[in-house]
Amino acid sequence: MDKKYEALFTPWNVGNVQIKNRIVMCPMGGTSLFGWFELGGCHFDKEAAKLFLERANNNVGLIIPGIAPLRDTFWGKWLWQNPKMFEDLKEFMDEIHKTDTKLFVQLTAGMGRSWAITELVAPLHKNKITRALVKPIIDTSHELACPSPQPSRWAHDIECPEMTKEQIHEIIEAFAKTAKLCKDAGVDGVEVHAVHEGYLLDQFAIEFFNKRTDEYGGSFENRYRFAAEVVAAIKEVCGEDYPVSLRYSVESKMKGFCKGAMPGEDYVEVGRNMEESEKAAKYLQDAGYDMLNADNGTYDSWYWAHPPMYMPQNCNLDDVAHIKKFVDIPVVCAGRMEPEDAAKAIEEGRIDGMGVARQFLADPEWITKLIEDRLEDIKPCICCHSGCFNFSSSKGHANTQDLTDTMGLARCAINPKTMQSKKYKIVPAAKKKNIAVIGGGIGGMEAAIVCAKRGHSVTLYEKTDKLGGVFIAAAAPSFKEKDRDLIKWYEREVTRYPITVELNTEVKDIESLGADEVIIATGATARRIPIKGVEYTMDATEYLLGEKTVGQNVVIVGGGLTGCEIAYDLFLQGKNPTIVEMMDDLIVTKGVCLANTSFLRDCFEANKVPVHLETKLNEVLEDGVMVTDKAGNTFKIDADNVIMSVGYNPAPLAPKAKHVHVIGDANKVGNLRTVIWGAWDVAMKL
Secondary structure, eight states: OOOOGGGGSSSSTTTTTEEEESSSEOOOOOOOOSSOOTTSSSSSHHHHHHHHHHHHHTTTTEEOOOEEBBOOOOTTTTTTHHHHHHHHHHHHHHHHHTOOOOOEEEEEEOGGGOOBBBBHHHHHHHSHHHHHTTTTOOOOHHHBBBSSOOOOOTTHHHHHHHOOOHHHHHHHHHHHHHHHHHHHHHHHHHEEEEBBOOOHHHHHHHHOOOOOOOTTSHHHHHHHHHHHHHHHHHHHOOOSSSOOEEESSOOOEEEEEEEEOOOOOOOOOOOOOOHHHHHHHHHHHHHTOOOOEEEEEGOOOOTSSSSOSSSSSTHHHHHHHHTTTTTTSSSSEEESSSHHHHHHHHHHHSSEEEEEEEEHOOOOTTHHHHHHHOOGGGGOOOOOOOTTTTOOOOOOBBSSSOOOHEEEEEEEOSTTTOOOTSSSOOOOSSSEEEEEEOBBBBBHHHHHHHHHHHHOEEEOOOSSSSSSSTTTTTTTTTHHHHHHHHHHHHHHHHSSSSEEOOOOOOOOOGGGOOOEEEEEOOEEEEEOOOOOOOOGEEEEHHHTTTTSSSSSSEEEEESSSHHHHHHHHHTTOOOOOEEOOOSSSOOOOSOOOHHHHHHHHHHHTTTTTTEESSSSEEETTTTTEEEEESOEEEEEEEEEEEEOOOOOEEEOSOOOOOTTEOGGGSSSSOHHHHHHHHHHHTTTTO
């Protein structure tokens, strides 16, 4: 192992619990050991247990599973009322401890206004009759309960009800009872969720959200009382020496309701600012917390706690390191942490632990590979959130994510086996075949690798001189360094298996290949809209690949994800992008996480990037475009260049047949998740 990482592998203590190294697997929604948002109710989740045991066997120091609601989302049963679940937990902890890894269970008071109410559930809540009818199954008023009445983060036309003192006391009691059961099951500690990310305890702590006039609102001490009483109750039943961590946001990074602050932006904090945080961290330590598991942000500035690829690496490090000066307990920092920078910060005493979350979903062996100096073998998380947490929302819409996705968080776009080990697995082929894969993009490479792992003989055909396909263009912007790393990972991975790669080979007749099975992965082509002056435009890939250059002023037609990322790329270059979009918001596509989309929306607003919504393109000119807005006003936008980003059409080389299988965008235009998972769906059956 490179010496620069040595500080990551030194022991440390949280309370009286010694942890073998400084790498913490941070909690992620969907990885709860007690299930997650499942109709069957709370239970010991064997799939999550398998996930954690695999990571424990790959050298992680401390594991903190995802949030476990104290009261089950469906049917309303309290966790402490399920003794069988804790018996299963004890058996699991025995296995975890054989690896010398420690594990804390994270328990949540709730989510309040941050509860991601879905488009399916929102109408049921809005109607008093249906709300009452579904209450025995899902008590939406309980899930949405806040310190004070206020709009939901996800459905602004829903007012979240005020939580009663009786409910507060019931939650505090549940924390204590559940923590005691965890301790008795051999769990090394618990984490309280959370004065963090704008969840319920954080809403109580932040004056912007808390307008109560009783002992749980008003003064600093009153606002932090809920969190203080929780740890006191846990310590009373579990003992003063039982570790209790707190998930903590140093600063809220909020400018207002659903308005976040950009990195480096000069703004007025309406949530918890650094001055209050210095005081709060010390107050919470003195209340009894043994560790701060820290980053920044709320759901109004979600990209700080769930950083997309647009956020800087180690984006929370300076703030978390600052807050450590005010406490004596260990402080863990999370948020796009890079091992080299984390090790340096630990060595310098700026933080105590490196918090990592979604990289563990992409590659369960990444720590082992780091120890063995195999960094190039680490499959990188690309911060897309399209498998692990794709709660999406746009103007006038609650969480538009499909219910199956809501109930299946913590999966991974680039690693289908994560939390889906029963569905996606490598099974040796009953009959070895010769398989031709046409198209060397991500989907084609993934299909080739899976087929080869199953024992097939595979030939991969690519008409250009390099592998990567359209993902090469997608990875071109400066902020897509992890995407570029992923392409390199695939290029190396295909060399590890008996896969013959034929570059500069365009296949025109699939029957001439003599293959038993043919997989078509030829992707999609850019859509061209029939409009006057279209010859003056370039498509998104032409710009991204550098095939055509642009001037200072650029109009992007299409405010989907690709169009917005192009606009952001141009902005970073110091150019002047303008977006023209027919819909009433940017990026209205399902499956794109609000953390990602809200960053782009907030960035454009904060930096005054012109965005014309509900605006139709009429004509492209040599020096701009003519458009008509929703009020019927027609006007010209001057531009040096116009980039069309209006979607793609599947471009399969051949149609599906008995031995011909079409995958990825060649089958149906989607995203990297649909491409990779779809490749597995086909390759596992051949």
